[in-house]
Amino acid sequence: MADTGKFHHPSAIMPRSFYGLKDGAPIFNLVDGLATSLPSPRGVFVGDNLITFEKRLGFLDDKILMDAFLRNAETVAERGALWRIVTLAWAARSALRVEGDFVECGCYKGNSARIISEVVGFADLPRHYYLYDLFQHDESMPHHSMMEHSETLVDQVRARFADMSNVTITQGRVPDSLAVAAPEKIAFMHLDLNNAEAEIGALEVLFDRISPGGILVLDDFGWLAYQRQLVAEVQWMLPRGYRILELPTGQGLVIK
């Protein structure tokens, strides 16, 4: 894996992707200092604003997951987000126990959906994967743009899933685009819109369609930069009797 710093143990992974820093140097020095602090530099994960040591990191032994991840995660930020992918892969695999399709609102380049699809062998499953995004950005939109938003991104994502006839990609604004195509029953749903109103809109339409035991992952839930989503989602879930687990990755987790 790229940029492993001073750690050479196989369980040490250090893509230096951090968000919200005013100066990267002190934290990089702190991370390098870990190598000398630890009797043996093992169980180290550094990336995506998450630093661990002496942790099992059992997912590194999961060949199916790691192969899919390394085939698809290319940028430093994508590599740094490995632990978020681990959550998604766990959720997707666990959701195979229950009836329903897979959904991602905010698929962007299709990166996490592609990894999940490869992990569970989605192309051969009797289920459907529904992906939604605007794929392009203009300044009137309430959420921030992404580097690779463009007029051609939707076609690139369609090409990325061309080998899977059970994937439907819908371009447009969630929740409006859910009227174009949406599943009746959902086993796994990933909400990643960086946009509180749109995520609540998606919940209004889709949450009731999640099967009992189905799993919802809220990507931005515990990130302070997206606190409006947390407030809105907690307020939406509590009266319905659901509590959202904040994961160290910043994701929120709900089991229906």
Ligand SMILES: C[S@@+](CC[C@H](N)C(=O)[O-])C[C@H]1O[C@@H](n2cnc3c(N)ncnc32)[C@H](O)[C@@H]1O
């Ligand atoms: C952080 S990216 C998603 C990353 C992706 N889930 C992944 O794992 O690689 C957020 C995406 O949400 C999309 N988005 C934001 N608001 C939206 C809306 N109302 N409808 C559809 N897409 C939206 C943006 O276009 C952007 O591509």
